[in-house]
Amino acid sequence: MNLPGLFKKARYQRFHIEPRYYDPIKEDIENRTARIKAEMGLSDTETIDPGYKSKIEGSFRKNMKHATGSGVDQTVMLRLLIMVILVMMIAGYVYVGIEIFYLVLLTIPFYLWRRFKR
Template sequence: MGLFKQPEHRRFNLKPRYWDPEAEARKEREKRIRAELGLAEDGDEYIPDVKASLQKEYAKRKNERLGGGLGYSTRIFMILIIILIGIFYLATYKIDLIMKLF
């Protein structure tokens, strides 16, 4: 209750649908095989599922990237270990050389 009229909230009516990716993939394979064999379908011509193929390719490349990241992390870790060993060596055995620098 104010001076101005408040807008009503918008309602969103979403009716969920059941989606079975395995059944969709099976139908896609059947269409592709029928198209390759030249068998007639029920008036439908084969249309490749571009979206699904792009999603599969993206997932495959993402897994490859994650595997490559492990090698990068290992390399950085090994470089840090070598640097720390070098600093430890200089600090313990070449302390007189370090003192001359300062």
């Protein structure tokens, strides 16, 4: 039994999501039947290219081919450089003290000046 009140009680929120499944066999069967119907002239829908392949099939491999190259090597080197700098700063702080941070702060403008000078 609910008593009347000034405020509404918060109800719990329900989360409902319908999962989407990808069935490559079913998609292949649908593509083949549509292609056969288009060749026989049984369907008035759009014709499907005979060389049609699934949109999802192999798309990740194609993107990975584009991703590999000089860009990936540069990001790996940049990460390595940042990691080495951080390790050197921590080691410098342990052995030298706070002065290592002042040294780094002095070298940053010099590096930027050299970088933009080119």
